[in-house]
Amino acid sequence: MIYPDNFETKIRFDKVRELLKKQCLSALGRDLVDELKFSESFKRVSRRVNETNEFKTICLEEENFPLGHFIDVRSSLEKIRIEGTYLELEELFNLKRSLESISAILRFFKNKEEGSYPHLMKLTGNVKMYPYIFERINAILTKHGRMKDNASPELLQIRSSLTQKQATISRRMQALLRAAQKDGWVDQDVSLSVRDGRTVIPVASAYKRKIKGIVHDESATGKTSYIEPAEIVETNNEIRELEYAERREMIKVLREFTEQVRPYIDDLFLAYAFLAQIDFIRAKAKFALQVNGLLPQMRETPTVLWENAVHPLLYLTLQAEGRKVVPLNIEINDKQRIVLISGPNAGGKSVCLQTMGLLQYMFQCGLLVPMGEKSKMGIFDNIFIDIGDEQSMENDLSTYSSHLMNMKHFLKYSNAETLIMIDEFGTGTEPALGGAIAESILDKLNRKQVRGVITTHYTGLKHYASEAEGVENGAMLYDSHKMQPLFQLHVGKPGSSFAFEIARKIGLPEEILKSATDKIGGDHINFDKHLRDIVRDKRYWETKREKIRVNEKKLAQLVESYEHDLKETSSLRKEIISKAQEEARQLLNQANKSIEKTIREIKESKAEKEKTRLVRKAFEEQKEALTQSDLQEEERINKKIQKLKDRENKAKKFRGETSPQESRSEKVVPQKKKQFDPSVIEKGDSVKLDSQRTIGEVIEVNDKTAVVAFGSLLTSVSLNRLTKLSKTQAKKENTTYNQTSALVQERISKRKLSFRRDIDVRGMRAEEALQIVMDHLDEAIMLDISEFRILHGTGHGILRKLIRDYLKTVQLVRSCTDEKIQMGGSGITVVHLE
DSSP: OEESTTHHHHTTHHHHHHHHHHHOSSHHHHHHHHHOOOOOOHHHHHHHHHHHHHHHHHHHHOSOOOOSOOOOOHHHHHHTTSTTOOOOHHHHHHHHHHHHHHHHHHHHHHTSOTTSSHHHHHHGGGOOOOHHHHHHHHHHBOTTSOBOGGGSHHHHHHHHHHHHHHHHHHHHHHHHHHHHHHHTSSOTTOOOEEETTEEEEEEEGGGTTTSOEEEEEEOTTSSEEEEEEGGGHHHHHHHHHHHHHHHHHHHHHHHHHHHHHGGGHHHHHHHHHHHHHHHHHHHHHHHHHHHTOBOOEEOSSOOEEEEEEOOHHHHHHHHHTTOOOOOEEEEEOSSEEEEEEEOOTTSSHHHHHHHHHHHHHHHHTTOOBOSOTTOEEOOOSEEEEEOSOOOBTTTTBOHHHHHHHHHHHHHHHOOTTEEEEESSTTOSSOHHHHHHHHHHHHHHHHHTTOEEEEEOOOHHHHHHHHHSTEEEEEEEEEETTTTEEEEEEEETSOOOOOHHHHHHHTTOOHHHHHHHHHHHOHHHHHHHHHHHHHHHHHHHHHHHHHHHHHHHHHHHHHHHHHHHHHHHHHHHHHHHHHHHHHHHHHHHHHHHHHHHHHHHHHHHTTTOHHHHHHHHHHHHHHHHHHHHHHHHHHHHHHHHHHHHHHHHHHHHHHTTOOOHHHHHHHHHSOOOOOOOOTTOOOTTOEEEETTOOOEEEEEEEOSSEEEEEETTEEEEEEGGGEEEEOHHHHHHHHHHHHHHHHHHHHHHHHHHHHOOSEEEOTTOOHHHHHHHHHHHHHHHHHTTOOEEEEEOOOTTSHHHHHHHHHHHTOTTEEEEEEOOGGGTGGGEEEEEEO
């Protein structure tokens, strides 16, 4: 069910119909566009959108699809159902060309592989083409639509006689014209003319009595008379009779053909219904290409999960202007059935509502919709909308009464398969009463499990949405600095109306706004302000979270790189050890040979003492050289292995893991540890200074002070400012600190380089200037900046007082003073930080 009756006009679907009609090739398709209507059948909608999607593929990939003659001849076929009627020559020609187009389309699908276009091929099942009809038409008509001479024997004889008579008259008239020109009755440049189907000679009126014959016409000035010579009158009469005979014979041929084709009229209507479907589906596919429409994932249940959805008419309008439309992302499910959208006027709430209604209606009418490929669309039984002004003088309905009539219909006919869209909910009457009624209606609709989108400015409805299950707040985002809407929907938090900000932007006097603030009360204003603050803070922390996510990804990649290097090194280690073992075997063989040689030399020299001593010395030198080389190689390998182990342990500690060797050593060889006493600080202990994260080592302990080394810096610190750490704590603190310190220091250094020591807030509104000062102060504190300047101007001193009052509430601000007179004086505030 669709409500109200003018639903299509409200969501501007009537404009979509017009665009579809422009894409049609004939009245066949345009008639189906007029018949296009909403369907709640999943099967029917699925078939329609798949047909359109397949033809979209044809438009993109097939260049030879026949689009020659989409001609509507249904009225002609309907006419010849009556006995005695016949098709005119032009109607027969249209039938011939359109049937050729239908036949070409059928051949196109027949030549495709089975399964290429299953839904479109299914349309061809009931279409019948009769070769006899084509043969008979081709026997009657030429390719240009003229009846052939041999369409019947009688017609051939008549046209032959007619040709002969016309040739005879032409020759005789040329002879008479030349004779008249020779006598001077007719000018030399005059040629024969035709009047009332008769060939005549243009003669000057002064000589019209010279030529015997019949005057058929005169020129407007009366100077020329058109005369048919008497000697060819009879021949012309014969030609006229032959032409009548030709017309009678042609009608006879057409009657005979009509009689022959009359039994096939119903089949021909089916063929033209197929041609109409092709024209209609093609128009939908062309429109989809025009607005970037596609087929989302379909669901039988009432589901809405849209990504990058676009209002098609708005897209076309902005595209013509060279601008881009901001897409809509929205989800409606069992837990989030109703989205209550708030935000400033002209912020895009109504466009969001119209986009929702138009796209859902288009889809259930069988059209492709412009949105992301991962989007999901379900089927609704009912779509109700309340948008615009429906006041009626005839029915004595005010604006608010018309809204209540709509709400009555919604409450009566809504169910869990209903999609509702209500714009400016609760307006049109006294705000407090209208808001209360609106809240009660919303509660009832929520209990009926209705799904939909509602826009409002009422604070009470925002409170209700934040507490009620199934209703979720949403906001149209607004740039408070540039004072312009962003046209983006953010679900999860209510939006501010920015009423006072917009009023200031258009130049409403400040005293009016102050008076309005006093009347409405500070609490209400603050609530609106808190909404903006929440949105701003949320945006800030989302940015922070994204940066953290990027950094974590980089760290994960770094750890993965370390693990990869470790595996490669482990493989290399095995290779080196294997190589070393091989070298050791070779060295051992070499040593054995050396020993054998030594023994042989001793025997040969008959054990002379000097010779034995020299041989033994040489052997010892060679042995020492081999041993030294072996030790150096082993030491080099051990150092490399230890280095890799340290890197692996460091990576595991970063991930919070413990190496198996450490676990085993802790369990198998428990050591007796000295009792840890945090109150006693001794030489060699690890300590922290106050709440800082830097770890130092105690070098010397005196009565009340201690000398501590923080890296390369030695300093004397009071004992009561030091916190003693156990070795485990110190190791853990150092590991965590070292891992993050480098990244943090690098970021801080970059931020410090780009930090502006001076900010200019002149000409800004108080609230906007204060926000900029707050942001700048936060950044200065984070970067450990000791001083910066705020240029606010002198004026009446209001901005200066507001800024300094705020700065006095910040604990880390040591002082805020005027700049030197020669540098700007009281127009500049110098902020000194702790």
